[in-house]
Amino acid sequence: MMEWFGDDAYWLSRLVFQRALAAVYLVAFLTAALQFRALIGERGMLPVPDFLRRVPAKDSPSIFRLHYSDRFFALVAWTGCLLSAALVAGAADRLPLVVAMAWWAVLWLLYLSIVNVGQTWYGFGWETLLLEAGFLAVFLGNEHIQPPVLVLWLLRWLLFRVEFGAGLIKIRGDLCWRNLTCLYFHHETQPMPGPLSWYFHHLPKAAHRVEAAANHVVQLGVPFLLFAPQPVASVAAGLVVATQLWLVLSGNFSWLNWLTIVLALSAVDGSLVAGGHALPGAPLWFEIVVLAVTALLLVLSYRPARNLLSKRQAMNRSYDSLHLVNSYGAFGTVGRVRLELVVEGTDERTLKEGTVWREYEFKGKPGDVRRLPRQFAPYHLRLDWLMWFAALSPAYARSWFLPFVERLLEGDRDTLRLLHRNPFPDRPPAHVRARLYRYRFTTGRERRDTGAWWHRTFVREFLAPTRLS
Known part of the structure; x- marks a missing residue:
C-alpha cells in the first residue's frame, strides 16, 4: 500500500539496489587499495601530499586533510572494502535505522575523500555517479521502514540525467550519431575493448545502424517513461538494463554500465515479481531529514538541468566539491582511428x-x-x-x-x-x-x-x- 511518504511496493527494489550498490562500492575501494601507491601515493606519479599543499580545502574536502600517509590511505581503502562487503551481505537491514544511515554515510565520506585527492586518475564520470548514488542511499532507510518515495524519485532523476545527458551529448556532438554510422568505428576505437569487441566490430553495417538508432531511443525517449505510472516505469527501466548489458558485452567501461543498471533496478516495482511486503512507516525525524535533503538536491539540480538544455552542454561535470548533483554524458565524439x-x-x-x-x-x-x-x-x-x-x-x-x-x-x-x-x-x-x-x-x-x-x-x-x- 502506498502512503504519502513510503511505498511497500519497492521493498525488493530497495534491497536489490542497496546490495548491488554496495558491490559497486566494493569494486571501487578495491581498485583504490590495489593501485594508489603508484598513482597518488607518497612516491606516486601525482603524490597526494603535493596536491594537498596546492589546492585549498574548500575545493577538495577530504579526511586526508587531517593526515596523509600511504598506510592511512590503505587503511581507508580496505575499511571501505570491509564496510561494502558487509552491506552486500545485508548488514544494514540488521541494524537500527540511524546506525544503518551512519554506515552508508561513512562509506560515502571515505570514497569522497579518495576521489577528492585522486586528481586526473579519478576524473571520470562514474566516480561522481557513484558518489551521487551513494549519497542518496544514505536516505533510503532499511528493512525497518517503508522505502521513501521521495528518494526513489531522486534516484530516477539521477538515472534520467545519466541517460538523457548521454543521448543529448551524442545528438549535439558528432555527426556520425545523427547519420547512425558512429558504431562503424566505436567498437574498435573505444578506450578499452573487451574480448567480444572484435566480433562486435565485424557485425554488418546495418546492425551497427540499428545499434545507434536503438541507443537514441533508449537514451532520448525511454528516460521520460521512468516517471510514468507502473508498470510503464518498470518496462522503461528494463530497456535501460538491456542496453547497458549490451555495452557490458561490447567493451570495458569500468563500473559505469553496472551502476546504471543498479539505478534502473531502483525504478522497478518489486511487487510485480515478489508481491507485497508490509513495513512500518518511517519515524517523524526521518521524514524531516528526507524532506530537507530532497529540497536541497532539487535546488542543486538547477545547474545540471540548465546544462541539459544548453547548446554548450558540458559532459561529466561536478558543480560542488561534495559531488551531490552532477552532469553526465559519454562519447559526444567518436574517433575514426x-x-x-x-x-x-x-x-x-x-x-x-x-x-x-x-x-x-x-x-x-x-x-x-x-x-x-x-x-x-x-x-x-x-x-x-x-x-x-x-x-x-x-x-x-x-x-x-x-x-x-x-x-x-x-x-x-x-x-x-x-x-x-x-x-x-x-x-x-x-x-x-x-x-x-x-x-x-x-x-x-x-x-x-x-x-x-x-x-x-x-x-x-x-x-x-x-x-x-
Whole structure:
C-alpha cells in the first residue's frame, strides 16, 4: 500500500539496489587499495601530499586533510572494502535505522575523500555517479521502514540525467550519431575493448545502424517513461538494463554500465515479481531529514538541468566539491582511428641502429597484436585508461607521463604491478621510449592467417629515448 511518504511496493527494489550498490562500492575501494601507491601515493606519479599543499580545502574536502600517509590511505581503502562487503551481505537491514544511515554515510565520506585527492586518475564520470548514488542511499532507510518515495524519485532523476545527458551529448556532438554510422568505428576505437569487441566490430553495417538508432531511443525517449505510472516505469527501466548489458558485452567501461543498471533496478516495482511486503512507516525525524535533503538536491539540480538544455552542454561535470548533483554524458565524439602508445625499454647503455627494444605490456589496453583484449570491468584500470587519452593528445599526459617513465627506469615495484608484463625482471632498463602506432582490428582473413586480433602501423615517436639523469 502506498502512503504519502513510503511505498511497500519497492521493498525488493530497495534491497536489490542497496546490495548491488554496495558491490559497486566494493569494486571501487578495491581498485583504490590495489593501485594508489603508484598513482597518488607518497612516491606516486601525482603524490597526494603535493596536491594537498596546492589546492585549498574548500575545493577538495577530504579526511586526508587531517593526515596523509600511504598506510592511512590503505587503511581507508580496505575499511571501505570491509564496510561494502558487509552491506552486500545485508548488514544494514540488521541494524537500527540511524546506525544503518551512519554506515552508508561513512562509506560515502571515505570514497569522497579518495576521489577528492585522486586528481586526473579519478576524473571520470562514474566516480561522481557513484558518489551521487551513494549519497542518496544514505536516505533510503532499511528493512525497518517503508522505502521513501521521495528518494526513489531522486534516484530516477539521477538515472534520467545519466541517460538523457548521454543521448543529448551524442545528438549535439558528432555527426556520425545523427547519420547512425558512429558504431562503424566505436567498437574498435573505444578506450578499452573487451574480448567480444572484435566480433562486435565485424557485425554488418546495418546492425551497427540499428545499434545507434536503438541507443537514441533508449537514451532520448525511454528516460521520460521512468516517471510514468507502473508498470510503464518498470518496462522503461528494463530497456535501460538491456542496453547497458549490451555495452557490458561490447567493451570495458569500468563500473559505469553496472551502476546504471543498479539505478534502473531502483525504478522497478518489486511487487510485480515478489508481491507485497508490509513495513512500518518511517519515524517523524526521518521524514524531516528526507524532506530537507530532497529540497536541497532539487535546488542543486538547477545547474545540471540548465546544462541539459544548453547548446554548450558540458559532459561529466561536478558543480560542488561534495559531488551531490552532477552532469553526465559519454562519447559526444567518436574517433575514426585508434592510436596507441607503445612503451619500450632497452638495457643497452649506448644506443645504436641495431639496439634491441622490448615492449612493456599493459593489462587492459591493446599492445601485443596477438593478445585477445581481456574483460576487466567493473574493475577500473586507471593507468590503461589514461594511456588511451595520452595517445589522443600529449596534453592529457603532461602531468603524469614523465613520472611514469622515471619509475620504469627506476624499476619501481608499485608501478610495475600495474602492468601485465615487465620485460626487465632482473634490473631496470637503461633507456625508455614511447612510440605512437595506429591500431585497427584485423579482418577475418587476417585473423585466420596470422592469429592476430590487431594490425598496427608506426605513426611517429611520442617520447625520445630517455634515461635517468
